[in-house]
Amino acid sequence: MASKNIIADLNKGEKLTGTNYDIWHKKMTFLLNEQELYEHLTTIMTRPSRRDLEVFETWSKKNRCACFTLLSCMHDDLIGSYEHCATAKEMWDQLMFDFGGTSVTRLRSLVLKFEMYKKDPKNSMTEHLRIMSAMIRDLKNAENALSDEQQVQTVIRSLPDSWVSMRQILTHNENIKNFADVSRHVELEAESEEATRATALFSQRGKRHGNWSKRKNKGK
Template identity: 25%
Template sequence: MFVSNDKIPTNLLILDSKNYDKWHKQMKVLFGYQDVLDMITDGITPLGKEATAAQQAKFKEDKKKDYKALFLIHSCVDSDNFEKVGDCDSAKTAWGILEKAYAGVDKAKVVRLQTHKRQFELLQMEDKEMINDYVTRVTRLGSQMKSCGEAVSEQNFVSKVLRSLTPRFDNIVVALEESKDLKTMTKDELQSSLEAHEQRMDERGNDKAKAKVAFASPFQREEQEIEREIAF
């Protein structure tokens, strides 16, 4: 598929009843890439009766761009949506019809965003959860909020993680708050510091376990000897 010698990918997202939000974003990028975005936002300025030659030339060029934008819309909708816009004489009209048809998508996004925000505030690290797993959960929820129109800043992400860790991270949280500027800390820096602390705690736990076994072994052997003597 070619338009003005610009190759258009053949695997573009096709609008159906479930993917309008993603399709809307992709199409705006495509319009910009094909230099026809103004046809969607502004449309074509009507040509006056006493238009100059320059105005007539511009109108002709704009009309070509409008057909190009309309062709892109036609090429990226399923049969049901084509029925809505197939008879439109301008890209702006077709675009407006689809926006109106899927206006409920924006309302649904608002509801989903409120749900995700509540979940984000209530999210807490579980007792035996690893830092990487917890950060992944927070990141995933942040991505869901972003898809609904509200991004989580690095500062909010860092603050959220620090205040929702389990008590075993209290020492590192205090240390970070005292030694680091949390306003400039990135989530990658935070995760790296927490994982290093987590690794040190695990290593100490293993050392203590080994030491306990080493000290306990003589006593265990003595108890076994006593048990054998009693048995005889």
């Protein structure tokens, strides 16, 4: 019960975003020590002989607990990049490699990720903008605050190729001054596209139903 309370308390606070790795690392070390799971971040157990299977199963259960704890204390945008790790040690080491470098290295990585980011087709436009907002926040926390113009232009570049005409319109729209402005325009356009698709789908279904009714009446 105590361990569950600790997890709950940590989850209420700031989760790993990438720029807060150092303090997050200290918190996780404390938490996993309290849970008696820290050893799983430093060792890997190979499958033992049949007679030691019970030992292995116990280790596997604790490893899953350690993985769950690490993932539950990450920002949602990071979980997908680490949930595939087979062991807690693999996840721990990868996180250290990705975020535990020098400040200059982390900053360069954050800037490159933001500038090259493109909308994932499986994400809604709202989710896409939320991810970009989180990147802007991470850069600000790393003492690299972007200008409004940089934020706007990067968001426009991140839009799908199918939005080529809209990208041009947004680029030359003098009313778009900051991230909030471009987000509002982009979300309105996305909603309009979704409404158009829904109307077209409804119309298509109506035509199919009408054709089916005609064929049914002819058969009488």
